[in-house]
Amino acid sequence: MLKLAGAGLLGTGFSGFGAPAALARAPAAPARSGPAPARSGPAPARSGPAPAGAKGFDGQRKADLGDGRFLNPIMAGDHPDPSILKDGADYYMTFSTFDSYPGLVIWHSRDLVNWRPIGPALRKNIGSVWAPELCKHGGRFYLYIPTKGPNTSWVIWADRIEGPWSEPIDLKLPDHIDPGHAVGEDGSRWLFLSGGDRVRLSDDGLERIGEPEHVYDPWRYPSDWVVEGFAPEGPKITRRGDYYYMITAVGGTAGPPTGHMVIAARSKSIHGPWENCPANPLVRTRSAVEKWWSRGHATLVEGPAGDWWSVYHGYENGYWTLGRQALLDPVEWTDDGWLRMKGGDLSRPIAKPKGGTVAGPHGMALSDDFAGLALGAKWNFFKPAPDEAGRAHVEDGALILKARGTAPVDSSPLLLIAGDQAYRFECDIEIAPGGTAGLILFYDEKLYCGLGFDGARFVTHQYGIERARPANPHGTRMRMRVTNDRHIVTYDTSGDGGKTWVRFDRGMEVSGYHHNVRGGFLMLRPGLYSAGQGEARFRNFTFRALD
Numbered sequence: 155m156l157k158l159a160g161a162g163l164l165g166t167g168f169s170g171f172g173a174p175a176a177l178a179r180a181p182a183a184p185a186r187s188g189p190a191p192a193r194s195g196p197a198p199a200r201s202g203p204a205p206a207g208a209k210g211f212d213g214q215r216k217a218d219l220g221d222g223r224f225l226n227p228i229m230a231g232d233h234p235d236p237s238i239l240k241d242g243a244d245y246y247m248t249f250s251t252f253d254s255y256p257g258l259v260i261w262h263s264r265d266l267v268n269w270r271p272i273g274p275a276l277r278k279n280i281g282s283v284w285a286p287e288l289c290k291h292g293g294r295f296y297l298y299i300p301t302k303g304p305n306t307s308w309v310i311w312a313d314r315i316e317g318p319w320s321e322p323i324d325l326k327l328p329d330h331i332d333p334g335h336a337v338g339e340d341g342s343r344w345l346f347l348s349g350g351d352r353v354r355l356s357d358d359g360l361e362r363i364g365e366p367e368h369v370y371d372p373w374r375y376p377s378d379w380v381v382e383g384f385a386p387e388g389p390k391i392t393r394r395g396d397y398y399y400m401i402t403a404v405g406g407t408a409g410p411p412t413g414h415m416v417i418a419a420r421s422k423s424i425h426g427p428w429e430n431c432p433a434n435p436l437v438r439t440r441s442a443v444e445k446w447w448s449r450g451h452a453t454l455v456e457g458p459a460g461d462w463w464s465v466y467h468g469y470e471n472g473y474w475t476l477g478r479q480a481l482l483d484p485v486e487w488t489d490d491g492w493l494r495m496k497g498g499d500l501s502r503p504i505a506k507p508k509g510g511t512v513a514g515p516h517g518m519a520l521s522d523d524f525a526g527l528a529l530g531a532k533w534n535f536f537k538p539a540p541d542e543a544g545r546a547h548v549e550d551g552a553l554i555l556k557a558r559g560t561a562p563v564d565s566s567p568l569l570l571i572a573g574d575q576a577y578r579f580e581c582d583i584e585i586a587p588g589g590t591a592g593l594i595l596f597y598d599e600k601l602y603c604g605l606g607f608d609g610a611r612f613v614t615h616q617y618g619i620e621r622a623r624p625a626n627p628h629g630t631r632m633r634m635r636v637t638n639d640r641h642i643v644t645y646d647t648s649g650d651g652g653k654t655w656v657r658f659d660r661g662m663e664v665s666g667y668h669h670n671v672r673g674g675f676l677m678l679r680p681g682l683y684s685a686g687q688g689e690a691r692f693r694n695f696t697f698r699a700l701d
Contacts (some may be wrong), residue, residue, distance in 0.1 A: 169480040181389040211519035212299060213699035215574055217267050217482070218516060220479035224482070226266045226446070227470075230573025232477025232677035234407075234463045235332075235388065238455050239295075243511075245455070246315055247465070248275070248297070249480070253537045253570065253598075256530035259295060260288070260315060265510025266455070266463060266482060271518055274530030275319045279538055280308055285388055285451065289335040291343070298325075298333040298345060307333055307345075309360055314418045325362050328351065335359075336391035336398070338424035346370075346389040346400065372402050373417045373430040381413035382406020388451040391424075397491060398424055401464075404435075404647030407478070408469070408669050411439050411447035416466060416492065436495050437466065437483065444469050445501035447483060454485060454493075459509030462487065464495060473575060474668035475597075475641065480561055520570050520579070520680075520697035524553045533568045536596065542566055545684075553692040555684040557589050561606075561613075561620055562683045563599045569681035576700035579680050580635035582651065585609070586688025593636045595643065595664060596679050601672045603662050605634060605645045608686065614660050622660060636680065639700060641665040 210216040217224040229236075235250040243264055251257035256274035256282075263269045272481035278282065281301030289296050295315055299322070300307045307330070308322040327333075330347035335355075337343055343355040345362070350370035353364040372386040381404075388403040397420040407411040413437035418431040420558050437449050452466035464535060467478035483497040484504060497504055525547045527533075534541045545556040546568065559565035585608065592606025592613060604615040609630045611623045626632075633648040635655065645658035667678045680697070684690035 165263060166463075170365075181394075196310075199429045210515065210517045210698070211641065212697045213574075214517060214519055214520070214572075215699065216516040218506070218512075219503060222506055224506050226481045226497075226500045227468075227479035227573070228267055228465075228482045229261070229269060229480035230476070232679070233571075233575075234478035234675065235451050235466045236287040236453065236467060236480045237286050237446075237524075238290045238453050238465050239290060240455055241315070243292055246272075246288060247480075247501050248288050250283055250285050250675070251276070251534070252284070252518040252674070254534035255538045255542070256534065257283050258286060258299070259531055262315075262513060263510075263511040264458070265494070266457060266465075266507045267510070268512050268516040270514045270516065270596075271531040272316055272410070275310060275312070275317065276322070277319075277530075278322060279540065280304075281306075281558060285332040287333045287335050287345075291335070291337065291359060294359075296335065298335060299333040300327070300333060307331075311546070313362070323360055327362065327366070330366060332388045334389040334391050336424055337393075338699070340424075342424070343667055344424065346391055348387040350383075350386055350389075362674055367428050368427070370400065370419065370428045372404055372646040373419070373434045375415065375435065379405075379412065380410045382409030383413075390453040392454040392478030394454075394487075395491070396422055398422070399454065400428060401454060405438075405450065406448075407450065408448055408474075408675065411469070411471075414448035414468075415448035416438070416450050416452040416464075416495070417499045420491070429511050431492050431648060433492060436493070437464075437470070439499075440575045442471075444499045446499065447471055447480070449481065449500075451478075453482075457507040457508065457509070458511075458612075461485075461508060462493070463507060472574075472665075473685065474670055474677040475665065476573060477669075478675070479573065520572065521554075522695040524548045524551055524693065524695070527553070532570065534570075535566050536569055537599070538566050541686045551693060553695075554689050555591075555682070555692065557586075557591075557684045557686045559685050561590075561685055562594050562596060562602050562604065563617060563618065565683045565685040567594060567596055567681045567683035569596055570681040570697070572680050572697070574699040576639045577680070577698060578637045579695065579697045580633060580634060580646075580652070580693040581682065582631075582633045582691075582693040583607075583682075584631040584687075584691040584693075585684075586630075586690070589684065590686040591682070591684045591690035591692075593634050593645075594681050594683055595636065595638060595667070596681050597672060597676055598674055601667055602635070603643065603664060603667070604645075604683075605658060605660075606683070606685075607634075608630065612658070616662060624659070629685070635639050635696075638664070638678075638680070 201687040212514035287298040307327040333345040415435035419428040449468040456466040594604030643662040646655040
């Protein structure tokens with residue numbers, strides 16, 4: 155069971171872009187005995203530096219410190235635009251997955267801190283997936299999915315969170331992003347959209363009725379604040395007591411670290427009028443020295459014991475390359491019916507939510523012995539063609555990846571999400587005649603680096619182009635290692651299966667491989683590629699986070 159959980163396969167039947175097998179719901183976690191965990195909210199201040207955090211699979215960091223506290227992020231690495239759903243004792247969360255497919259991996263938790271992957275909900279490439287909305291209505295699960303290229307929003311549905319999920323249905327919304335589902339006091343269904351707009355949904359939630367309408371003018375920050383732009387987006391609606399609360403992001407999601415922020419408004423009717431919170435913004439990075447930059451895109455969620463929390467994203471100070479990471483912030487309701495966030499700058503440990511249970515080990519192993527093919531939960535293709543999944547299969551403990559294109563730029567590489575500041579990954583690679591393969595750090599098809607080889611020469615990938623081609627002494631088979639130590643990248647190769655290593659004479663620095671240089675809202679991801687002719691075989695892929 156632990157091995158399956160570590161592979162990201164526990165409770166899943168996903169193996170590619172085809173229809174998933176019928177899946178069993180994860181068993182209920184046993185009730186926790188003994189006294190309740192400590193009260194939620196910020197932990198008392200301690201002298202000295204904050205703890206580095208606990209270690210999970212492959213030495214990866216995880217939030218749970220094991221002493222009743224957690225240290226953000228709850229999901230390290232690129233997990234932007236979190237959409238979270240409470241369904242009884244279970245919590246489900248998914249994130250923007252952009253051009254990675256299979257996409258929209260759904261994660262499960264029972265304590266809001268430890269999360270395990272169920273599997274991907276989206277198998278068909280419908281474009282670059284931006285901020286989704288996961289919700290449940292009338293016993294059915296829905297995912298509302300905005301995309302770029304084409305510019306529209308889609309809906310898929312499932313009767314069980316594990317799937318199978320339906321084919322995507324185009325809602326024909328070309329001018330908006332970031333749908334937020336809401337049900338009115340009269341039972342009407344709506345999607346709230348970017349820019350303060352909304353559109354009516356049919357009762358089954360599978361088509362829109364009429365055109366979008368403008369219903370809300372978001373709160374404006376002072377004109378001298380340093381932001382990326384107004385950009386009201388990510389409206390999330392929560393009903394509590396007599397009010398509907400709308401949580402919105404303004405200020406731009408990247409750019410200056412002080413730009414992105416969380417604001418709130420409320421109304422006694424889903425139809426408005428909306429009153430802006432007098433304490434806006436509820437969350438904002440105020441200085442570039444803070445631990446978390448560009449914090450925003452929040453959703454409110456009730457905790458296991460009835461207290462309240464907010465999940466949003468932020469960039470880690472100095473590590474734009476890791477993308478926007480998922481953060482958990484305790485919420486306090488004030489006597490006047492408004493709310494505030496209690497976690498401060500989130501640089502210190504916080505008491506875990508009360509009443510939760512741990513449903514399984516957090517995260518998953520990134521190391522892979524290729525006993526099976528974990529497409530979706532672990533490995534994703536970048537901008538795959540409709541037949542992309544047919545390129546990959548496992549055989550006798552090897553991943554066999556058919557060649558495509560000439561280099562990572564057009565080969566649709568297989569990629570992972572790594573959330574640590576320093577890590578190392580290595581793999582045995584064997585190529586067929588005419589083939590080229592290797593290991594890469596990949597932002598997108600215009601910005602990547604890595605090392606590949608054919609039968610005679612290495613090929614160095616740098617800044618998204620192919621550069622030096624020194625002689626390859628190992629022939630068509632070698633073990634290759636990539637170390638990314640806080641943006642300093644080195645390569646080593648071995649002709650004897652890793653018993654001895656030779657440092658490759660080309661080091662790199664990759665701190666600029668990120669959105670504020672290239673755009674696209676992505677992260678720098680480790681992965682592998684196969685180009686040219688024939689196929690490449692990858693064995694014994696190992697990943698290890700470094701201190």
